[in-house]
Amino acid sequence: MAHEPSAPPPLRVLVVDDEKNIRTTLSVCLEGLGCRSSEAATPEAALEALRVDPFDLCFLDLRLGQASGMELLPRLLAERPSLDVVVVTAYATFDTAVEAMKRGARDYLPKPFTPAQIRHVVVRTLERREMERRLLDLESRLGEASPEVRLETASPRMRAAIEVVEKAAAHDVSVLLRGESGTGKGVLARMLHALSPRRDRPFVVVNCPTLSEELLASELFGHVKGAFTGAVRDQAGRVEAAEGGTVFLDEIGEISPALQAKLLRFLQERKFERVGENQTRSADVRIVAATNRDLEAEVKAGRFREDLLYRLDVVEVTVPTLRERPEDVLPLARSFLAFFARAARRPVPELSPAAEKALGAYAWPGNVRELRNAIERAVILSPGQVLLPEGLPGRISVQAAGSPVLGGDFTVEEVEKEHVLRVLARAPTLEDAARILGIDASTLWRKRRKYGR
Numbered sequence: 001m002a003h004e005p006s007a008p009p010p011l012r013v014l015v016v017d018d019e020k021n022i023r024t025t026l027s028v029c030l031e032g033l034g035c036r037s038s039e040a041a042t043p044e045a046a047l048e049a050l051r052v053d054p055f056d057l058c059f060l061d062l063r064l065g066q067a068s069g070m071e072l073l074p075r076l077l078a079e080r081p082s083l084d085v086v087v088v089t090a091y092a093t094f095d096t097a098v099e100a101m102k103r104g105a106r107d108y109l110p111k112p113f114t115p116a117q118i119r120h121v122v123v124r125t126l127e128r129r130e131m132e133r134r135l136l137d138l139e140s141r142l143g144e145a146s147p148e149v150r151l152e153t154a155s156p157r158m159r160a161a162i163e164v165v166e167k168a169a170a171h172d173v174s175v176l177l178r179g180e181s182g183t184g185k186g187v188l189a190r191m192l193h194a195l196s197p198r199r200d201r202p203f204v205v206v207n208c209p210t211l212s213e214e215l216l217a218s219e220l221f222g223h224v225k226g227a228f229t230g231a232v233r234d235q236a237g238r239v240e241a242a243e244g245g246t247v248f249l250d251e252i253g254e255i256s257p258a259l260q261a262k263l264l265r266f267l268q269e270r271k272f273e274r275v276g277e278n279q280t281r282s283a284d285v286r287i288v289a290a291t292n293r294d295l296e297a298e299v300k301a302g303r304f305r306e307d308l309l310y311r312l313d314v315v316e317v318t319v320p321t322l323r324e325r326p327e328d329v330l331p332l333a334r335s336f337l338a339f340f341a342r343a344a345r346r347p348v349p350e351l352s353p354a355a356e357k358a359l360g361a362y363a364w365p366g367n368v369r370e371l372r373n374a375i376e377r378a379v380i381l382s383p384g385q386v387l388l389p390e391g392l393p394g395r396i397s398v399q400a401a402g403s404p405v406l407g408g409d410f411t412v413e414e415v416e417k418e419h420v421l422r423v424l425a426r427a428p429t430l431e432d433a434a435r436i437l438g439i440d441a442s443t444l445w446r447k448r449r450k451y452g453r
Contacts, residue, residue: 011035011126012053016046016069017061017088022111026059029118043072050079057125059109062089062096070099077104084125088113131166131195155325161188161317168315169195174267176252176312177290179319182369185290186250188319193246198286201245204238209254217259218275220247221266227276239272239283246286252312253293253304260305267311287312322364322371332368333359336375337387344379349387352421358389361399385433386424420447 013035015026023039030037038053040046043064049055058076062069073085087100090111097108107124109117153159168175169192177185186205193203206219214228222237238247249255255263266272271282289312298304322329333351341348351359364370374392382391389397424433424444434441 011057011122011129012055013037013122014040014046014049014053014055014058016040016043016058016064016072018042018063018065019061022061026118029115030122033119033122035122043067043075046072047075047079050076050083054080055083056129057122058083058085059088059121060085060105062087062091062100070096070103073100073103073105084128086121152331153325154327154331155320157320158325158328161319162191164315164317165192166195168192168317170197171315172197172286173314174286174312175288175315175317177288177317177319179290179292180321180367181292182367183319183321184368185319186248188317189246189248189288189290192288193248193286196246196286198245202242203246203248204242205248205250206238208249208251213256213259214275216255217262220259221262221272221274223275224277227274231276234274237274239266239285240281242285243283244285246288249287249289251291251293252289253291253295253298257303257305260308264305264308264311267308322367326360329359329364329371330356332371333375336372337379340376340379346379346383347385349379349382349385352386352388354389355387355392358392358396358399362396384424385430386421388422420444424448 011030011034013030015023015030015037017023017026017039018041020041023041027037027039035057038049038055040049041064046058046060050058060069060073060076064072069087069089073087076083076085084106085104086107086109087097087105088109088111089096100108107121109121153162165175165188175189175192177188179185190203193199206216208216211219217223218227218231218235218237220237220239222235222240223231224234225231249263262272266283267287269282270284271280273280295304295309295313299306299309322332330351337351338348359371366373374396377393378387378391382388389399391397420433420437423436424430430444430448431441434444437444
């Protein structure tokens with residue numbers, strides 16, 4: 001018998017206020033909403049409580065007797081970075097609100113507050129937690145088949161793009177993803193669908209540049225028998241196949257003016273005809289589009305309809321290039337290494353310091369797709385346990401200039417380290433590398449640790 005999914009655990013809330021009656025009132029209200037609450041009157045008690053229990057939400061008074069809640073705020077977040085902190089104060093000003101947000105507060109609540117305001121904060125926190133859970137589940141499921149899926153990012157610009165997608169997902173509007181080729185627009189389109197109310201219906205991709213005008217119209221809206229050469233039977237299009245779901249139009253800037261007119265009509269009326277047919281049909285789908293072109297420039301040049309641009313661009317997401325998010329290069333590279341090593345059924349190799357330097361110094365004109373391909377190539381061509389720059393394409397490996405060479409101005413230790421890492425890179429096992437180097441495996445293991453590998 002199928003089991004119902006278990007209910008999420010109750011929200012764990014910490015109330016930090018030096019006034020006993022405020023703590024009690026808030027706790028009663030929170031427990032009435034199904035939360036599990038704890039109280040703290042001082043900064044020390046709050047930090048101790050946070051070390052014992054991983055709270056989800058904290059209501060923090062800015063005045064804690066002689067202590068400052070504003071100064072406590074970053075200490076709470078240092079203890080638990082995922083904590084949602086809502087600052088509460090009877091001395092609300094615009095400046096204090098801005099300062100609290102700068103220090104990491106999620107929200108700001110002036111006293112006196114109402115039960116409805118507390119309920120609103122709790123509901124928003126629960127929704128955010130559910131969104132995070134679904135994101136993790138999405139990343140896990142998609143990551144099994146696609147190594148590009150890495151929704152965790154250290155880049156503020158990428159995080160901002162993901163946050164726009166998260167917010168737009170719940171609203172049934174058209175979304176336009178802008179960015180260079182290879183930045184991950186398709187990944188974000190799939191993420192948007194998976195987080196939307198349409199997630200249980202199909203997600204259908206149409207690659208606009210790959211087809212002629214006639215075939216692209218057929219791909220989108222279908223055709224009837226005899227509509228064109230090769231149309232030997234009636235065929236439904238992707239719009240019909242995606243009923244109730246999402247159609248992702250990749251590189252929308254490539255479509256012809258005639259097809260732009262048909263697409264505009266569909267966006268306005270949700271109606272269309274199959275190629276070669278007069279019968280009008282309708283479909284309930286969401287349109288998500290992507291482009292690497294400057295569509296405003298295309299409009300000025302007369303190659304793209306301005307009214308279509310407005311219809312597509314209800315919500316705009318600009319996906320940063322990889323060179324604009326350098327802090328993500330090495331985490332992405334290691335993620336790709338793990339993925340392709342698993343696919344090849346081999347131990348996951350490590351990146352040598354020189355390889356890390358080369359990856360970090362390269363400009364990545366092909367963005368995440370180029371990084372993915374470079375790492376896949378390296379896994380295939382480098383059988384050893386350490387990946388050296390030589391395993392990367394030449395345009396990337398040249399970034400690692402300055403590696404020690406015999407007879408150069410390098411210490412014996414630097415030359416030894418380089419030699420050991422190179423042998424490790426080409427030897428299939430640690431034991432094989434130790435045999436080549438003429439040392440026992442335990443000594444080689446200690447050298448690896450010394451070199452930080």
